[in-house]
Amino acid sequence: MRTDKVAAFALPLAMALALAGCGSQQAEEVGQTDTAMTEEPGVDGDAATEGQARSEAATLAGRIAGGEMDRTETAVALEDLDRLVNDNPIDFPADIRPSLTEDIQSARSAFEAQDMEGLQEAATSIETTLSGSAEAPTAN
DSSP: HHHHHHHHHHHHHHHHHHHHHHHHHHHHHHHHHHHHHHTSHHHTTTOOOOTHHHHHHHHHHHHHTTTOSHHHHHHHHHHHHHHHHHOOOSSSSSHHHHHHHHHHHHHHHHHHHTTTHHHHHHHHHHHHHHHHHHHOOOOO
16 A cells, blocks of 8 residues: 555656756756857957947847747847947947937836837937948057
């Protein structure tokens, strides 16, 4: 009789542990998003060569403006965008940095207020600033 009780208890426990170890699909997707976004040069301490930070910032702004990301991805993209602008002064010279910083702050405020239209407008302004400014100067 004791063996039956152990078997009856062990099966549900084993199944629960197996399911817990699988993780959720959403958690996996968030992990993949974080990994994909932080693999880009200039993000999370990786060195970006001249021009890479500007290119990555334009890509992030485009994705935010397109509204194709969920809230978690958008939050990560805004952090990465801010970090790129602040950590790469060659790619984002003083003549465009204030505008970019202001637009990033506007995007964050809109994001926190769940104002998707405002968020997309700020991201579009970032794209316009990046595409309208002269290419990053080369080091002499």
